[in-house]
Amino acid sequence: MMIGAVLAIVLTLAGAILAVGARNIVHAVFGLGICLCGVALAFLVLGSPFVAAMEVLIYIGGITVAMVFAVMLSTVGREEPREGMAKRVLAAIGALVFFGAGVAIILGMPEQITAPVTPEEAWSVEQIGRDLLNRFNLVFEALSLVLLLAIIGAITIASRSDESHDPTAGEGDS
Amino acid sequence: MTLHAWMVFALTLFCIGLYGVIARRNLIAILIGIELMLNAASINVLAINYFVSPEPAVGQIIVLFIIGLAAAEAAIALSIILGVYRQRASIDVTLLEELRG
Amino acid sequence: MPGFPILTATILCPLIALLVTLLIPGRHEKAIKIANTLCALASVILAITIWAQYDRSVGGFQMMEDMAWLPSFDIRYTVGVDGAGVVLGLLTAIVFFTGVLSMWTLKTRVKEYFAFKAALVFGVFGVFFALDIFAFFFFYEIAVLPMYPLIAIWGSTRKEYSAMKLTLFLMAGSVLLFPGLIALYVQAGGETWNILELAQSPQYTRTFQIFCYPFIYIGFGVLAGMFPFHGWSPTGHVAAPTAVSMLHAGVLMKLGAFGILRIGMTCLPLGAAYWAPTFATLATAGIIYGAFVAMRQTDFKYVIGFSSVSHMGIVLLGLNIYAGGGDVAQTGLDGAIFQMFAHGIMTALFFSAVGFIYDQTHDRDIRHFGGLVSQVPIAGSMFILAAMCGMGVPGFASFWAELLVFIAAVQTYPVLGILAIVGLIFTAAYTLRVLGKAMFGPRNKNWEHLVDVGVWALLPRAILVGVLLLFGFFPNLILDMIRSTVWGP
């Protein structure tokens, strides 16, 4: 249990640092993949194997792959200019301040409650499915609608290639 | 592992994502940062759910929704990025500052 | 017709005009105009019916209708009229009707124009009849907002500027007003918005009233052309098209004064009395200042615009005399409401005459005219009649209004009263200046081709002149109506 948790944390943070730090965008996507694996592991440790599976399926299998496609369609093989030092330092300060604030809040919270002894069936996929289609039916439907719209929107935006002007011409301009 | 430890972990992940969003100039990198922040939120939800909630299924369902929304968001964001690239031949966010009155 | 909701019906007349206008396709201009005329005529008939049905021996608020509107905020749709409401309702109906008739020749964007105008009138009727503060404010904003497109689209002479200025001024007024109204609601315990119930509230201590009253007075005063917040009104008059100017100066400015009376003075009598000398002084300053500025203007409409500032000063002076109390308080109120009515009709006539000339010449500079009365005798005569009414010549309605206000003023605030009466000289001065330059004097050869008012175009103007003369000779018609207000509960 403990080992799993530590492994998950290490994987996640390492992947995250790679994801934000890598100069090459392909490496960054790769880092994101590692990080998401860690997150999935963390979900497993937190007793949700179904969610962990979904994480792997949707995130790593879907989103990350989509990003790779986007990278290949846009800036692949292009040398990226390094961000300015000042910007990075400012971003780091911002993040650190936020981190500090967050820690302050967390430590100010009341004493933790140890994990309750939960019946196994509560964590079961069956329970999730039943809740999803009964209690959270409306949210579920709304989400499906959002997904539908997102797909339509993505297609519309991405397919407007003939109207927008040619990328090569744009390059010549700049 | 205590709840506090999990929350600090999630916060760390969130802040790394935040750094990415603020510091990077590549639009895809910014998107990656956002995904990191979303995952941090998911971890937080599951952790609280694990340690506090008497109804464990709810937390998982929330995380499922987050994942679903993240997928939709990513799809839209990526198509926008592609659109921007077609328009400008670049996805450098610093070149998009044209919101002048 | 007992039980017939006549006030709601009157309010609905312009709304029906609006809906019908929206439904008719824009190319059927004639149909739109006819529909609007019919609705306006219906509102005139209803307004006259209200006048006839109002029981003067009983007085007070009558023909009350009450319906829940937004129950969770205690907001109700409550309407009812007292004498002032009856008088001003009739004024609105007349100006609406004549305004529609005088825009019969409009060519551009007929549909949108009449739609906005109907919306405006809808709001105006609502304000004059509403007895619920929220409903009052709701209708008030409906009445104020269509001015922007009406001026910005169909106007002339820096129209966007004027429209924006007008909107900003009125919004600023509303910004002052809204907290004041909310304070009225909250202070009384937050249970009702009904003006009559609020007026009974024991929570309105003197301190509260003194603090709250200026918000309401100035907030409404901006719309009433109160000096020194009158800047929007001449500019707006100038830029607006004829019928909008008629409505604007004729009716809309009265909303402000009416709001002061209906909400400010009804709910906060102590505050009103406390502030009365200050605001009476400002009103007198407005009378004289408006006249002086009008003396230097070269644009017909600017002259009328500043004369409105001057004449609305008389209204506000009368209202403040009423607020100040004393023996002649009622005389002041009579004069103020009478002046609202008379000035409304008179300015409508003024703008109608000027609009007629402007439509043909596209020029409003008084120096470019001369001897108009021989070139367009009827249109010129209309202008002269309106000018005489403005000077307070006996036989016209405004003579009585000014007489009553001045009688009351001399007895309540002698200095202000005398100053206001002296203002009559300057009123005569600027009016005669315009008449002498434009209506009389040598003919300007440029305008020999002008066509005079025809029979149809004469109709609305003749109605206005007729109303002015009717109430000039029989002022008791209106005075009895106004008087009945205080006799009631």
Add this chain to the structure above:
Amino acid sequence: MNHELLALACVTAPLLGFAVALIGFRRRHSSAAAIVIASGLVSLVASVLLLITARPEAQAFTARWFMIEDFSIEFGVLLDGRTLIMGSVVALITLCIQVYSLYYMASDPGKGRFFAFLALFEWSMLLFVYSANLLQMFIFWELVGLASFLLIGFWYEKPSAVAAAKKAFLMTRVGDVGLFIGLILLFQTSGTLDVLGIANIFEPHGLPESIAPQRIELIAMLLFVGVIGKSAQFPLHTWLPDAMEGPTPVSALLHSATMVAAGVFLVTRFHGLFLDAPTTMTTILWIATFTALLSSTMAMVAKDMKRVLAFSSISQLGFMLMGLGAGSLFAGYFHLTTHAFFKALLFLCAGAYIHSSGTNDLIAIGRAGAARRMKITTIGLVVGGAALAGIPMFAGFFSKEHILSALHGPGQMIFKIGAFGAAFMTAYYTFRMVFLIMRPNPNSQATPDEPAYPHDDAHGPAEPLAMILPIIVLSLGALVIGFFGDKIGAILHVEHIHHPTIGEMAPAVVVALLGVVLAWIDFGRANAKQRGFVSLVPAAEKLFEKRWYIDEIYNTAIVRPVIMIAKLCYGTETRGLDKGIDSLAYSTAKVGREVARGHVGRLQLYIGVAVVVVASLVFYVGMR
């Protein structure tokens, strides 16, 4: 005869005439004229019948106009001596002038309008005179002003006429403000609007104890301000000479029986009140005497025939007010009556001359030979002139004697001297006018201002019946009205009229004859230089010709400052208030633009700032 019906007929006929003439007959001028004259005739007959059959006591026919609460506003006709005589005079003179205008305005394109306005003028004056109610009085006072505005500016295409009309309206309005306030105070003090009621408070037994004397002084003073404006007394007299821009019949009407008479009539109406205000009476005397002298000096040098008459009107009005101010109702009233006749007569004669010779200039009229061609008119001129100058046995003589003999109180010597001076000058300038017309002298040094137009036969006969008839009627009036003094006094209920003895009359007669003789020497005798004795002092002549520079003084002292204030206000409005508010709006917009310049879509910066701010807030909240 039923008095009520007669009174009703008298006051409504002109209104009907006005309405019908204005609405129905805008293009049919002759019909309009006929209707107006018919209505004038009805008024005249009715008012004369009323006068003849008048009862000794005052009676009022009123109808309730409307109620304000329990206060009833009455509208009606008051019949007492003062109104009956004045009403008849107004009706008679208006009718004469209407008949006269029939020819005078025959070829004017606005003839119908002219007659309509004449009827309006008559109507408002009659109802003013007959009014039984303060409010009604004020309304018709204003309408008289309006009608005279319309008539003075009748030839509205002439800028000078428009300016004159405007001036008349504005200056009388200045007086109206005083009158208006005075009437309000009077109403407040007496508590009634009823003219008879007010008269009863003051007239028989002096000032009631309940009213403070200062208040009555104030009211009387304010009423007199109105009179100053209407009756063209100094300092508001300057509109009257300019009012000559109207057609001559209008001038005749304006100067005799309407408009200016309204002011004097107001004083006679409230004479009881004025008697209770001794300070005001003294003020009236001062102003009236000064005005009479001042305008006489101007009349002595004026070349325009109508102007001479206008100045003489001002000075005669001063005489009337002197009589009233001295406390004699009868003297002032009598002079008002006689003056109406001879002044109307003189103006009609002047109109006839001007119409036939095409010029206003006295010398030019004379040289055009008008006097020889127009015998009857010239007789009328002489009669009128004699009456004005106060030659014995003519109307003006009697009334002027009464005024002079009324000035006998302590401390009134100075006014009496002033009156003698004015009487002398009146005789002088009147006969200067008469001699200049009757005895033109081509070798004289006098030069006309404008060349005379030779008589144009296209005008028709020089003395048509329509013009001659009124002149004859008025000449007879000017001859005989003087002998009706006792009768008028009886109708007015004046207890004892002081009849001046021969000894008392002598100085005035001497003074008047002196004036005539001097005028003869200066203008009348053969080979006269036709330059007045005033020209011996060129500075004085210049001063008089320029009307004591009063117009110029007003221009610099009042008109300019008013325009300056107007400019100031205009500047405040456009450059101050407007600009200020505009710049407020513009600067708001500018701030917006400046801020927007920073907001170019640097999303990352915004996120960073937002994060830092949120975090700082958290820390801040945590610290507390």
